[in-house]
Amino acid sequence: MHAPAFPRPVERLDGYLPIEDHGLIGDGSTCALVGRDGGISWLCLPEFDSPPFLAGILDTDAGGLLEITPLPLVSSTQRYTEDSGCWSPRCYLTTACSR
Secondary structure, three states, X not given: OOOOOOOEOOOOEOXXXXXXXXXXXXXXXXXXXXXXXXXXXXXXXXXXXOXXXXXXXXXXOOOOOEEOOOOOEEEEEEEEOOOOOOEEEEEEEOOOEEO
16 A cells, blocks of 8 residues: 655746656557646657657756646645556645646
8 A cells, every 4th residue: 555645835946847746657659757737748759769749857948848737736746546557646726626
């Protein structure tokens, strides 16, 4: 059994979300790094070895980032569901929780 994840503020350092605040999602052909704030900061299309379509994890200005973030985001958690590859972020707002 995994220890419960406790919400903590989403903090970027020099515009970057720390690598430990990302999860890996994929479909067998490609994958993406998704931040616990909902931003996709690395994505190669259409295959794993394709050039990056989004590379914001390397360059916040020119790398590209796709964000689907509920606002106002106060804190969040992330974890992989036990015995699976399912990544589960949870975003906390001032008035609600989004999964």
